[in-house]
Amino acid sequence: NAGVTQTPKFQVLKTGQSMTLQCAQDMNHEYMSWYRQDPGMGLRLIHYSVGAGITDQGEVPNGYNVSRSTTEDFPLRLLSAAPSQTSVYFCASSYITGGGIDTQYFGPGTRLTVL
Amino acid sequence: AQTVTQSQPEMSVQEAETVTLSCTYDTSESDYYLFWYKQPPSRQMILVIRQEAYKQQNATENRFSVNFQKAAKSFSLKISDSQLGDAAMYFCAYRNYGGSQGNLIFGKGTKLSVKP
Numbered sequence: 001n002a003g004v005t006q007t008p009k010f011q012v013l014k015t016g017q018s019m020t021l022q023c024a025q026d027m028n029h030e031y032m033s034w035y036r037q038d039p040g041m042g043l044r045l046i047h048y049s050v051g052a053g054i055t056d057q058g059e060v061p062n063g064y065n066v067s068r069s070t071t072e073d074f075p076l077r078l079l080s081a082a083p084s085q086t087s088v089y090f091c092a093s094s095y096i097t098g099g100g101i102d103t104q105y106f107g108p109g110t111r112l113t114v115l
Numbered sequence: 116a117q118t119v120t121q122s123q124p125e126m127s128v129q130e131a132e133t134v135t136l137s138c139t140y141d142t143s144e145s146d147y148y149l150f151w152y153k154q155p156p157s158r159q160m161i162l163v164i165r166q167e168a169y170k171q172q173n174a175t176e177n178r179f180s181v182n183f184q185k186a187a188k189s190f191s192l193k194i195s196d197s198q199l200g201d202a203a204m205y206f207c208a209y210r211n212y213g214g215s216q217g218n219l220i221f222g223k224g225t226k227l228s229v230k231p
Contacts, residue, residue, distance in 0.1 A: 031217055033217060035219075040223060041221075041223055042119070042206050042208070042220075042221025042222055042223055042224060043160075043206075043219065043221045044221075045218045045219070048217060048218075058218060059218065088158065090160060092160075094217065100210075100211070100212055100213040100217065101210065101217030103150070103162060103165055104217065104219060105162065106152075106159065106160035106161075108157070108158060108159050109158045109159070109160075111158075
């Protein structure tokens with residue numbers, strides 16, 4: 001049971017380049033989400049999904065796209081990288097219960113630098 | 116909008132002693148969840164403890180316990196018998212009950228150092 005996995009661990013991009021951050025979970029969780037963590041701040045929600053084929057925006061969605069074709073995978077796409085997107089990105093997943101989204105478990109993070 | 120405030124940017128504790136990290140939050144909701152996450156230098160976000168607002172009993176997990184004061188909107192974390200491995204950033208987080216967004220609202224964190 002690997003939990004939540006993310007690749008790559010580190011990435012350096014030039015302004016304007018595109019790339020995809022990968023996230024996978026093997027716990028059969030319905031809910032998956034992407035957060036970004038900036039220095040001196042807690043995590044902020046970018047996008048989330050409550051099941052395959054269903055995605056929605058979080059607090060800071062601009063500049064990012066997501067899709068969810070399977071329960072296991074939830075990739076995050078940067079369409080045209082900007083220096084403001086330099087951050088650490090976390091993927092998280094959880095079950096959905098009667099009380100809503102259950103406790104979220106996080107992947108190890110991807111440190112992205114945009115030059 | 117909900118907010119979470121951690122007023123102690125840094126804390127220090129001697130090994131084997133007890134330390135309390137503070138967290139306050141603001142919400143107009145009556146049902147919600149509160150969490151403490153630990154982030155060691157490895158960067159991994161690790162769930163420490165969780166509290167449901169409808170439960171009056173304070174949550175405990177081994178050496179970790181919380182003091183949940185709903186009326187005061189306070190949610191402090193007590194670490195007993197501190198160990199070197201407890202050194203990390205600690206984040207307090209809030210989430211509404213129900214709904215599908217699942218948005219965790221995080222505080223800015225408290226950096227805990229443990230002295231041998």
